[in-house]
Amino acid sequence: MGSSRREFVKTTSTAAAMLAGLAAVPSSARAALLQQGATLDLSDPDLKPLAQLGLDAARSAGASYADIRFNRNRTQALFTREQRVQGLVDNETLGFGIRALVNGAWGFAASRDITRDEIARVARQAAAQARANSLTLVRPVVLAPATAVKDGVWRTPIEIDPFSVSVEDKVGLLLAANAAALKQGARFVNSNMFFLREEKTFASTDGSYIVQTIYRAQPSVTVTAVAPDQSDFQTRQSNEIAPMGRGYEHVRDAKLVENAPRWASEAVQKLSAKPVDVGRYDLVLHPSHLWLTIHESVAHPTELDRALGYEANYAGTSFVAPPAAVLGKLKYGSALMNIRGDRTQPGSLSAVGWDDEGVKPESFDIIKNGLFVDYQTTREQAPFLADYYRAAGRPVRSHGCSYSQSWADVQFQRMPNVSLLPGDKEQGWDDLIAATDRGIAIVGDGSFSIDQQRYNAQFGGQLFYEIRGGKIVGMLKDVAYQMRTPEFWGSLDMLGGRKSYLLGGAFNDAKGQPMQANAVSHGCVPSRFRNVNVINTGRKA
Amino acid sequence: MSEIRSLAQTARYLSRDEAEAIAKRTLGFVTSADGARVNVNSASRGNTRFAVNQVSTGGDNYDSTVTVTAYAGRRTGSSTTNQLDDAGLRQAVETAERLAKLAPEDPEFMPELAPQQYGEGRAWSEATAALDPQGRAEAVRAITAPASQSGLVSTGYLDTRAGANAVANATGLFAYARTTAAALTTTVRTPDGSGSGWAGASHYDWSRIDAAALGARAAEKARASRAPVAIEPGRYTVVFEPTAVGNLVQFIANALNARSADEGRSFFSKQGGGNKIGTKVVDERVTLVSDPFDPDVAGSPFTNEGQPTRRSVWIENGVVKTLNYDRYWAQKKGVSPTASGGSLKMSGGTTSIEEMIASTARGLLVTRFWYLRPVDQRTILYTGLTRDGTFLIESGKITRAVKNLRFNDSPVFMLNNLEALGTPVRVSASEDGGPGQAIMVPPLKVRDFNFTSLSDAV
Numbered sequence: 001m002g003s004s005r006r007e008f009v010k011t012t013s014t015a016a017a018m019l020a021g022l023a024a025v026p027s028s029a030r031a032a033l034l035q036q037g038a039t040l041d042l043s044d045p046d047l048k049p050l051a052q053l054g055l056d057a058a059r060s061a062g063a064s065y066a067d068i069r070f071n072r073n074r075t076q077a078l079f080t081r082e083q084r085v086q087g088l089v090d091n092e093t094l095g096f097g098i099r100a101l102v103n104g105a106w107g108f109a110a111s112r113d114i115t116r117d118e119i120a121r122v123a124r125q126a127a128a129q130a131r132a133n134s135l136t137l138v139r140p141v142v143l144a145p146a147t148a149v150k151d152g153v154w155r156t157p158i159e160i161d162p163f164s165v166s167v168e169d170k171v172g173l174l175l176a177a178n179a180a181a182l183k184q185g186a187r188f189v190n191s192n193m194f195f196l197r198e199e200k201t202f203a204s205t206d207g208s209y210i211v212q213t214i215y216r217a218q219p220s221v222t223v224t225a226v227a228p229d230q231s232d233f234q235t236r237q238s239n240e241i242a243p244m245g246r247g248y249e250h251v252r253d254a255k256l257v258e259n260a261p262r263w264a265s266e267a268v269q270k271l272s273a274k275p276v277d278v279g280r281y282d283l284v285l286h287p288s289h290l291w292l293t294i295h296e297s298v299a300h301p302t303e304l305d306r307a308l309g310y311e312a313n314y315a316g317t318s319f320v321a322p323p324a325a326v327l328g329k330l331k332y333g334s335a336l337m338n339i340r341g342d343r344t345q346p347g348s349l350s351a352v353g354w355d356d357e358g359v360k361p362e363s364f365d366i367i368k369n370g371l372f373v374d375y376q377t378t379r380e381q382a383p384f385l386a387d388y389y390r391a392a393g394r395p396v397r398s399h400g401c402s403y404s405q406s407w408a409d410v411q412f413q414r415m416p417n418v419s420l421l422p423g424d425k426e427q428g429w430d431d432l433i434a435a436t437d438r439g440i441a442i443v444g445d446g447s448f449s450i451d452q453q454r455y456n457a458q459f460g461g462q463l464f465y466e467i468r469g470g471k472i473v474g475m476l477k478d479v480a481y482q483m484r485t486p487e488f489w490g491s492l493d494m495l496g497g498r499k500s501y502l503l504g505g506a507f508n509d510a511k512g513q514p515m516q517a518n519a520v521s522h523g524c525v526p527s528r529f530r531n532v533n534v535i536n537t538g539r540k541a
Numbered sequence: 542m543s544e545i546r547s548l549a550q551t552a553r554y555l556s557r558d559e560a561e562a563i564a565k566r567t568l569g570f571v572t573s574a575d576g577a578r579v580n581v582n583s584a585s586r587g588n589t590r591f592a593v594n595q596v597s598t599g600g601d602n603y604d605s606t607v608t609v610t611a612y613a614g615r616r617t618g619s620s621t622t623n624q625l626d627d628a629g630l631r632q633a634v635e636t637a638e639r640l641a642k643l644a645p646e647d648p649e650f651m652p653e654l655a656p657q658q659y660g661e662g663r664a665w666s667e668a669t670a671a672l673d674p675q676g677r678a679e680a681v682r683a684i685t686a687p688a689s690q691s692g693l694v695s696t697g698y699l700d701t702r703a704g705a706n707a708v709a710n711a712t713g714l715f716a717y718a719r720t721t722a723a724a725l726t727t728t729v730r731t732p733d734g735s736g737s738g739w740a741g742a743s744h745y746d747w748s749r750i751d752a753a754a755l756g757a758r759a760a761e762k763a764r765a766s767r768a769p770v771a772i773e774p775g776r777y778t779v780v781f782e783p784t785a786v787g788n789l790v791q792f793i794a795n796a797l798n799a800r801s802a803d804e805g806r807s808f809f810s811k812q813g814g815g816n817k818i819g820t821k822v823v824d825e826r827v828t829l830v831s832d833p834f835d836p837d838v839a840g841s842p843f844t845n846e847g848q849p850t851r852r853s854v855w856i857e858n859g860v861v862k863t864l865n866y867d868r869y870w871a872q873k874k875g876v877s878p879t880a881s882g883g884s885l886k887m888s889g890g891t892t893s894i895e896e897m898i899a900s901t902a903r904g905l906l907v908t909r910f911w912y913l914r915p916v917d918q919r920t921i922l923y924t925g926l927t928r929d930g931t932f933l934i935e936s937g938k939i940t941r942a943v944k945n946l947r948f949n950d951s952p953v954f955m956l957n958n959l960e961a962l963g964t965p966v967r968v969s970a971s972e973d974g975g976p977g978q979a980i981m982v983p984p985l986k987v988r989d990f991n992f993t994s995l996s997d998a999v
Contacts, residue, residue, distance in 0.1 A: 039628060039632075083648075084645075084647060084648060084649060085617075085644050085645055085647065087617075087619065088617070088618045088619065088640040088641075088643070088644050089619045089620070089621070089640075090618075090619070090620040090621070090636045090637075090640065091620070091621040091622075092620075092621065092622050092623070092624075092633075093604070093606070093621075093622075093623045094623060094624060095602075095604070095623065097600075097602070105595075105596060106597070106598050106599070107599060107674075108598060108599060108600040108601075109600065109601045109602065110600065110601070110602035111602065111603060112603070112604050112605070112623045112624070125601060128674070129599055129601060129674045132596075132599075132674045132675045132678045133589070133596035133598075133599055133674075133678060134596075135596075135678055135682065136591065136594070136595040136596045136678065136681060136682055136685050137595050137596075138593065138594055138595045138689075139593070139595070166643065167639075167640055167643040167644070168643050171643070171644065171645060175645070187804075187805070187806075188804065188806065224806055226804070226805040226806060227805075229812060229813055230805040230810050230811065230812050230813060230814055231812050232919065233805055233806040233810075233918075233919065308593070309592060309593055309694060309696060309730070310592040310593070310597055310696070311592075311696075312592065312694075312696040312728045312730060312737075313590075313592075313696040313697045313698050313726055313727060313728040313739075313974060314698065314972075314973055314974050316911075316998070317730075317734070319997070319998070321734075408586075408600075408602040408604060409600065410598050410599075410600050412598065447914050447915060447916045447924065448914055449912040449913070449914045449924045449925055449926070449947070450912055451911065451912065451926045451928070451945060451947075451996045451998035452911055452912075452926075452928055452998050453996075453997070453998035453999065454998070455996055455997045455998050456926065456945075456947055456994060456995070456996035456997070456998060458924050458947060458949075458994075460916060478917070480916065480924070480949075482947065482993065482994045484997070510973065513588065513590055513698035513700065513973060513974050513975075514586070514588055514600070514700060514973075514975060515973040515975065533994075535949065535993060537916045537917055537922060537924075537949060538917065539917065539920045539922055539951070539954075540920070
């Protein structure tokens, strides 16, 4: 790789110089000069001088700070239904983006053409855009200090590279799972696999240079059962199989073929489940369900940019605001509630060595014994909390929550893994059900919706079981619960122990404009919430 | 200033000749005798975000991609790359061919189309293609400056795209079209956080979007929505502004898949078997149409497969006229495949929003909805919340702001409970503020809309 890379840099610098300013040159001619683009190795040390060139060009154009991120995302998706493959799709996208800070305002520009001249041009474009953006400046951006990382390297610790497993094996597994579901009474079954490898090389004018390779994987199955007269249909999604920051071993461990008959039986069973009576119930929530409630009602409202109004036009603001009024003061939930942010849990979607600003993420408490104590932050956000941190004798530094989905998008604050810590007592799902007199147990996430300040939410699920006198007495359907965040978390009165802890997660959490997808895990244990409002969502068409 | 101008360039995208040359070069790398399809997409995208009355971030990028769909008999594989040199294209072809060889035979395989005739695409605007970072910053300032002067806090997003799509296959089919898109949305809040107003617009033609007017409208709503009062959830007569109508009615369009209906897993499934074509499902004043050549909601003249797009009437006078048939399902059912291009236009009436309010004894006015998610596909039942301007109507007048409400209801039920319709307008109905699909809908007055809980969110 090394020698061809060196050749690439040499030839393209001349070639690009010839092309400078000639926007009308056909792509075919340009492309002929960029032969190595598709095979460029982002861990090649020869990328370093290119990165430096971009940073220097941004500085020359007036940037007080700049960073450059080379990024290649490779994805593979397989889609099947019943005994048919609907799609086998490989995608690869490669390019770089430069972020420049001029007069305290950000600019960002990106390109897929990795040549010396294009890097210099994009650096100037980012700086010029920053200058244009500074016209409306009210409060200049100030970055919290970050330790320079010289030659950082990190890679998701995977067992099996998903891109090395043959497509035949993958298709064979999905079709076998589908067959198993159909045999058990499913009318339709869709199954998919999705794999991502994200290669990123980051450099900043603070002196960091970091090379990372991140893997994510998700197998999924959706079974549909239809009543014989078409009067009803019900689906069962395999969403206790969470997306994870793992390799193909995650697919292997998901045991799709072994689980498919159960998912099919449950879909069929839902057709004849009893419609729920509206009212207040104690809810016993499985981790495969609760992760999403944590995501929406805890993880999003504790993003500092939301609290400060920066996301008001799309994702919204937050009830956890203003910071000075709530930090260390807001009672978020019961004393059993301990919430922590991290990017280190093995297999979690957010795990990285360094974030997209070169900051090493730290594990940090967000809610301690029910009390709100900290926000998720990036380098430009941490200084907003300087007074609070200083009063607590803590350094003003980023928690390492910066992320961008691709080379073409600017990095900004995205949630790390935000997890509910286990209780002290070693107990599990069955123990919580046994301790509940009148309630509903919910498995798997379903429909979800929450307001723009994260007060009022409604959640469905995959499976609903009626609890009477400490026992499951039957299946329910058309169940959704409505909640007000602080009251809901205030009603938490039982937690599973360490052994019942599981990771759930989302591959495509949306935030920002233009919208970017972030992958994040949420660990939690089976938990019980008292006296929650349950509605019936079934209607006649 | 002049320095910024000099760096500006009109949007970069592939010309017809360039796209065709790349497509041919890619097809030249195909080794299989069974053919292939190539999609060549290129676009410049620019965006500017603002928050707390100043620009917060922005971005400009250009990307072009080639997607190769390769065949091995009745087997298919697909691969996309953005590296358009020979090595990149060859690699994409090899990957697609390798995947195709590994795939099982597809019982629903449809051969590539022969060359087709296409209409002229209409969704292109030079004004959109020419909008540069400084032009975006100036548009933003038309919102932030007045907001700042009147002590309000503005936040928002401007997104523009200019690009070209092309499709080619080994039979000689080739199609090419340029499209632009722009969307500007703003949320203006009172500094105490007790009031919030929104306004937004989306059009392929930037010159049809008036930034200052959107800013003024959002500011007016922010002021009017201060200090909202709680009301009991329940069934209300509601005047929906066009954006709120667009938010909900687009879900009917999403549910029009013929195959799902025939398979018994859709609102459009008929009890006992088959689908609801020919059945009246909503008020007879409702007609829903997709027309890629309608200048109001212009879209692409062809699909990714190279099918020419054409007008589709989904619902006419309340009756389902057709559903969305892909090529395979159309062949199986003996009908023509649909290729509508995805835009949506709904019929209207002559009642103004003011008249709808004046005729309402007690009801609500809803500006828009947020976090809409499906609850029950059997009835297209959704949940979601009102946002950024929800008002109480009493005795024919707007009397006060009310707290936001969560609903559980279906656009199908909504269109069965119509009291009045107004003049259709283009709306920005996407959740994320991007251009989304072209949607043109009227304001509506509807009875018995089902609100199930109250929210403290402003």
